[in-house]
Every structure is written in C-alpha cells, then in structure tokens.
Amino acid sequence: MSDVYIIGAGETKFGELWERSLRELAVEAGLKAIENAGIFSRDIQVLYGSNSLAGIINGQENIGALISDFSGIAENHIPAIRVEASTASGGAAVRQASLAIKSGEYDVVMVGGVEKMTDVYGSEIIDLTSSVLDREWEAFFGATPASLAAITARKYMADFGVDKEALAMMSVNDHLNASKNPDAQFKNKISVEQAMGATPVAEPLNLMDCSPVSDGAAAILLASEKYVKKNKIDGIRIASSADAQDYLAVHSRKSLYALDSARIAGKSALEKAHVKLDDISFAELHDSYSIYGLIELEELGFAEKGHAKDLVFDDIKLGGRIPVNPSGGLKAKGNPFGATGVGQFVEAYRQLKNKCGERQVKGAKYALLHSMAGTGSMSVVHIVGGE
Amino acid sequence: MGEVSRFWRESVHRYRLMGNQCGNCKRIFFPPRDVCPICHRESIGKMKDYTLSGNGTIESFSVVHDVPPAFTRQRPYIIAIIRLDDGPSVTGQIVDSDPGEVEMGKRVTSVFRRVAQEGESGIIEYGYKFVLA
Ligand SMILES: [Zn+2]
Numbered sequence: 001m002s003d004v005y006i007i008g009a010g011e012t013k014f015g016e017l018w019e020r021s022l023r024e025l026a027v028e029a030g031l032k033a034i035e036n037a038g039i040f041s042r043d044i045q046v047l048y049g050s051n052s053l054a055g056i057i058n059g060q061e062n063i064g065a066l067i068s069d070f071s072g073i074a075e076n077h078i079p080a081i082r083v084e085a086s087t088a089s090g091g092a093a094v095r096q097a098s099l100a101i102k103s104g105e106y107d108v109v110m111v112g113g114v115e116k117m118t119d120v121y122g123s124e125i126i127d128l129t130s131s132v133l134d135r136e137w138e139a140f141f142g143a144t145p146a147s148l149a150a151i152t153a154r155k156y157m158a159d160f161g162v163d164k165e166a167l168a169m170m171s172v173n174d175h176l177n178a179s180k181n182p183d184a185q186f187k188n189k190i191s192v193e194q195a196m197g198a199t200p201v202a203e204p205l206n207l208m209d210c211s212p213v214s215d216g217a218a219a220i221l222l223a224s225e226k227y228v229k230k231n232k233i234d235g236i237r238i239a240s241s242a243d244a245q246d247y248l249a250v251h252s253r254k255s256l257y258a259l260d261s262a263r264i265a266g267k268s269a270l271e272k273a274h275v276k277l278d279d280i281s282f283a284e285l286h287d288s289y290s291i292y293g294l295i296e297l298e299e300l301g302f303a304e305k306g307h308a309k310d311l312v313f314d315d316i317k318l319g320g321r322i323p324v325n326p327s328g329g330l331k332a333k334g335n336p337f338g339a340t341g342v343g344q345f346v347e348a349y350r351q352l353k354n355k356c357g358e359r360q361v362k363g364a365k366y367a368l369l370h371s372m373a374g375t376g377s378m379s380v381v382h383i384v385g386g387e
Numbered sequence: 388m389g390e391v392s393r394f395w396r397e398s399v400h401r402y403r404l405m406g407n408q409c410g411n412c413k414r415i416f417f418p419p420r421d422v423c424p425i426c427h428r429e430s431i432g433k434m435k436d437y438t439l440s441g442n443g444t445i446e447s448f449s450v451v452h453d454v455p456p457a458f459t460r461q462r463p464y465i466i467a468i469i470r471l472d473d474g475p476s477v478t479g480q481i482v483d484s485d486p487g488e489v490e491m492g493k494r495v496t497s498v499f500r501r502v503a504q505e506g507e508s509g510i511i512e513y514g515y516k517f518v519l520a
Contacts, residue, residue, distance in 0.1 A: 127455035137418045138478045140401075141502060141514065142451065142458045147466045148478075150449035158447075158491060202466075203450040203486075247424075251468050251476040256447055 001102040002224040005235030006384070008037025009349040011342075014216035014334030015185040022058050022116040026067045029217035029339070030112050037221045037233075041073050044221070045106040047080040050093035050113035051338035056128050058119055067112050086132040087288060088243075089113065090218070090341020091371025091380030095241040097222050107227040113342030114217035125213055129337075132374035134249040146210050147202035148250050148375045149289035154204055156257040156291060160306030164204060168195035169312040170293040170324075171208045171331050177318060178328025180359035183343075185214055185334035209290040214334035218343035236352045239275060239366065239383040242268035248377045259292070261379035262370060263299040269368070270301075273383040277301050281364040281385070282323040282351065284344040286372035288330050296370055297324070300381070318359060326351060326359045341371035341380065348384045401514040404497055406475060408437040415439070417475040441497030442520065443471040450486050457503040457512075465489055469517055480516045494520035 010032025012025050026049075034041055049063045060066065064080030085092035090113045097109045117125060130139035133148065156162060172195050178184035190208060198206040228235045244264035247253050253260070270277065283300070287293030294308035302322055303311050316324035327333045327347035330340060348367040350356050366385040372378065399405060406417030410433030411426040417439055423430035448467035451458075458464065465481040467489075481489055482500065495517040502514045 123454065123456050123459070126453060127457070130455060139455075140512070141466065141479050141516075142454065142461070142464055143466050143478050144451060144453070144455065146453060147449040147451045150451075151447040151466070151468055154449065155447035155491065199452075200450070201453045203452070205449075249478065251478050256468060 002104065002226060004098045004101045004238045005223050005225065005228045005233070006220050006238065006345060006349045007223045007228060007233050007235045008033045008039070008221040009219070009346040010036050011183055011218035011339070011346045012216050013183050014214050014336055014339070014343070016118050016213070017215040018118060020215060022054060022060060022114060023066055023070045025116060025215060025217035026112055026114040027070050029114070029219040030067065030071045030110065033110065033219035033221050039108065039221065041071065042076055043108050044073065044076070044078060044110045046078055046100060046109050048093045048097045048109065048111045049080060049082040050089040050111065050342055051082055052084060052086055052089050052115060053128060053131065053337055054116065056131060058116055063114070067114070085378055086373035087286070087337045088341060088371045088373035088378050088380050089338045090344065091369065091382065092243065092341070092378070094220070094342065094345060094382065095243055095380055098238055098241055101222055101224050107224040109222045110219060111222065111342055112217065112219040113339040115336035115338040116215050117213045117336060118215050138249050138251070144202065145375065146205060146289065149291055150202040150205040151250065152257050152295070153289070153291035156295065157204070162306065162309050164196055165192060166294065166309040166312050167209055167290040168192050170287055170290040171195045173312070173316050174287065174325050174329035174332040177326050177359055178332030180357065181328045181333060184328040184332055185212055186328070186332045205289060205291070211288045211330035211335035214336040216334055216336035216339045216343070218339045218346050220342060220345045220349065236349050236384060237386055239386050240269045240273035241380065241382045242272060243378060243380040244268070245378050246376055250375050257295055259295050259299045259372070259376040259379070261376050262296050262372060262381070265379040265381040266300040266368070266370070269381040269383050273386070275366055275383050275386065280322065280366050280368045282326055282361045283368040283370065284325055284327060284329070284347055285370050286330060287325065288335055288372070290331070292372070293324065293329070300368065300370065318361065323361050326356065326361055344369040344371065345384070352385050402499065404439040404441050404515055406437050406439055407434045409433065410435055415474040417471065417477055439471050439473045439475070441471070441515070443469040443495055445481070445489065445491050445493050445495060446470050446476060447491055448481060448489055457505050460504065467517065469495055481518070482516045483518045488519060496520045
C-alpha cells in the first residue's frame with residue numbers, strides 16, 4: 001500500500017466571521033491549499049468535504065457539491081463527498097481520504113473542512129450543537145455538550161483529587177499558543193486567575209473551559225508516494241491513522257470520565273506507525289472542554305489515570321516535554337466543528353515544515369493529532385511525520 | 388427541535404421509565420435497546436420490557452447556566468447522571484432543591500414533570516426528572 005503525504009495546506013482565520021459565508025470560507029481554504037501545494041486544481045481526483053452542522057445551521061446539505069462547484073472544479077466532474085462524524089468530521093475525512101489513496105484508486109485527494117456557526121441567533125446554537133449528543137435521551141432533558149463535560153469534570157476532580165486550577169491550565173496554554181498564531185480566534189493571553197474566575201457556563205465549567213462558537217475552514221491536499229516521487233515534492237508523511245467508536249451517550253459508558261475511543265484509537269495509531277509516545281514531538285488534542293484535554297493526555301498514554309495534572313503546569317508548554325496544542329487548540333485557535341480536525345493537519349504540516357515562527361516546536365519530527373466526536377463517541381488519531 | 392411525532396414515539400418509555408432486559412445475560416438497559424451490546428445476536432427477540440424503580444444515586448451533576456431556548460424559563464437548572472438501582476444510568480434534571488443541597492452520592496427518586504417548552508405557546512414536553520429522596 002502506498003504511503004500518504006500531505007503536499008499542501010491552507011486555512012482561513014478562525015473566529016466570528018460575520019461577513020463570510022459557508023461557501024466563501026470553504027473556497028478560501030481550498031484555494032490556499034492548492035496554491036501552497038503548487039499543483040493545479042485539475043490534478044485533484046476526489047474531494048472529501050468535512051462538515052458537521054451545515055444542514056441545521058445554514059440549511060445547506062450537499063456540501064461536497066457546494067465546495068467543488070464554487071472552487072471552480074465542477075467541470076472536472078470529480079467525485080465530491082461529505083464526511084460527517086460530528087466534531088470528529090475532520091479527522092474522519094482525512095482518514096477516509098488516506099484510505100482512498102492507499103487503496104490505489106487515487107493519487108491526489110483534497111480534504112476540505114468547513115463550519116459556519118454564527119448564522120443563528122443567541123442561544124439557538126446551544127440547541128443545534130446539542131445534536132452531537134443523543135437527542136432523545138440526553139439533550140431532550142436539557143443536557144448540553146458543556147453540561148456533560150461538566151458532569152465528567154466534577155466526577156473526575158472528586159475521584160482523583162484534581163483542582164480546578166489544573167483544568168484552567170489547559171486554557172491558559174491554549175491562549176498563550178494562540179497569541180502566536182495569526183489564524184487563531186483569540187490572540188489574548190489569559191492568566192490562571194482569569195481562567196478560573198470567568199462566567200459559569202455549566203458548573204464547574206466556565207467560559208474559559210469551553211471552546212467558542214467559531215466560523216472557519218481548513219484544507220489539505222494528500223498525495224500518493226508515487227505522485228510525490230514523480231513530481232519531486234517534499235511532502236509530510238501521514239505515518240498512520242486509526243479510529244474507534246464508543247457509546248453515543250455518556251450515561252451508557254463504563255465510567256463518566258473514560259474516553260475509550262481516544263485510548264483505543266491512540267494505541268492503534270501508534271502501533272501502526274511503529275512510533276513510541278516518546279517519539280512524539282507535540283500533540284494537537286480535541287480539547288473542546290478543558291477537562292477533555294486532561295483526560296485525553298491520560299487515555300493517549302502521556303500520563304497515568306488522574307495524573308494529567310502533573311503535566312499541565314509545565315510539560316505541555318511550548319518547549320516542554322510534550323507540547324500540547326501549539327496551534328492554540330480548540331479553546332483559543334477556535335472550534336469550527338467540520339474544520340477543526342482538518343485544521344490540526346494544517347498546523348502539523350506547518351510545524352513539521354518548520355514554518356511556525358514564534359510557536360514553532362523545535363526539531364518537530366512526529367505529531368499526534370486527536371479529533372473527537374461529541375463527548376467521546378468517536379476518536380480519530382493520526383500520527384504525522386517521519387520518513 | 389419540536390417534531391412532535393419523534394418525541395411522542397418515545398413517550399411511553401419516558402413517562403414510565405421503561406427500559407428493557409436482555410433475556411440472555413439478564414442485563415437491564417435504559418433507554419431500551421433492540422440488541423444487547425454484550426450478547427449481540429443471542430439477544431435478538433429476547434429483549435423484554437422492564438420498568439425501572441426510579442430510585443438511584445447521583446453519580447455527578449452540573450448547574451447549567453448557558454441553556455438551549457426551550458429551557459430558558461428553567462435557567463439555571465441541574466442536570467445529572469443518575470445510577471439507577473436496577474443497573475443503568477440515566478441523564479435527567481434534579482428539581483425542587485437548591486444547588487447547595489445536591490451532592491454526588493445522594494439518593495434520588497424519579498418524578499413525572501414538564502421537561503421543556505418550545506417558545507411561549509409552543510409544545511410542552513413531559514418526562515422524568517429526579518428529586519432528592
Ligand atoms: Zn445480553
């Protein structure tokens with residue numbers, strides 16, 4: 001089977017982009033990726049679109065056709081398919097695209113992720129994003145994504161004796177890194193006091209524990225080994241990918257703070273890549289809520305259960321033992337659902353090409369990228385880098 | 388999300404806390420499932436209705452401030468995951484208590500209440516909530 005390489009990457013700024021439409025965002029990211037790769041749009045053989053909520057937020061389905069049409073490639077008549085796996089759509093789309101190349105069917109594939117979340121009024125977005133939960137047995141009763149993360153956080157902190165300060169440190173780190181990322185939604189650094197004293201959203205979580213409502217798009221181009229050799233392209237290798245599923249609702253899982261999907265996908269991805277955790281230069285984690293960042297560090301193997309608190313004060317910083325979210329993460333780079341996971345690849349590509357300036361992870365060789373659906377019903381883990 | 392038929396379909400389970408039991412391994416599920424996730428095909432056709440007692444223990448909870456439109460009138464409310472004595476855990480609100488009284492590990496029992504209202508004159512949804520026992 002062919003190795004798969006990232007040969008180009010591009011993204012829009014993430015944020016509340018009131019004046020930009022769903023299609024404009026998608027096209028901007030796609031064109032940036034094509035230009036970055038130095039190829040022609042006619043070279044693309046299939047398009048995978050990643051999107052979570054356009055049907056209910058924007059009233060727009062058929063996202064594959066929308067992106068390919070307005071990227072100007074309708075006359076190429078290539079297949080264009082949308083991948084939906086809730087907030088893990090991005091990671092899932094990249095994995096499907098990689099498999100399409102590995103199958104031998106295609107040599108050049110585009111993955112474009114997009115979400116336009118600010119097109120609804122007020123608290124309506126809380127109802128719409130609750131569609132990533134079990135609508136009938138969680139959201140119906142008033143559970144929201146934030147409140148389920150909060151339920152997890154309360155139990156986790158009590159059982160392992162973890163202070164709220166440890167959760168706050170995830171957000172402090174995200175904001176610090178995002179302040180060095182021109183594409184990030186938030187450029188302001190925050191103190192641990194600010195992170196702990198923010199307005200409550202779903203206690204014990206507050207505004208600084210929660211990823212924002214974001215608009216944005218991200219795109220990457222993937223190519224086969226044959227294609228990069230023939231065209232002498234210096235691509236970044238996708239060493240492995242894996243995904244795993246879990247129960248949809250938190251109340252059905254074996255524990256309120258187990259993220260089995262992350263544990264299983266992470267272990268499988270490392271094994272397939274023949275890479276050890278010690279080889280990982282940095283991780284981009286799906287910290288839609290601060291608590292998930294801590295639990296993911298544990299489930300992925302960077303810390304023992306209940307001990308992520310030992311990493312979050314120092315080790316996760318740029319220059320630390322295992323830098324986490326050099327991009328700014330979901331909290332501060334932003335979380336435009338369908339674009340979030342693809343955006344992790346944009347960051348990885350730039351980091352592994354040593355093009356991240358102030359937020360560059362020195363000597364970055366391997367990245368671990370974790371994309372997660374909802375409260376943990378699915379995880380996709382990719383290892384990127386290496387020869 | 389006010390599609391009447393969808394929620395009406397589930398109302399019998401929601402009104403009476405009716406789950407089901409796998410005839411093969413005897414595990415109890417709520418909400419009811421057509422297939423036991425442990426026994427798979429061995430369970431097909433053997434899932435029997437089972438009405439839960441409604442008594443349980445608070446596993447964890449959150450006081451929710453940022454709420455969806457249908458819950459605006461209840462803001463802030465307490466959402467919890469309750470471990471029922473019969474086995475399964477459920478997600479539901481804890482009502483009739485101050486947030487200060489609610490703690491992990493406390494005993495609760497189910498009550499039948501209005502859950503949500505779509506707009507000022509919209510559809511009213513009913514179902515279970517929990518009160519401290
Ligand atoms: Zn069974």
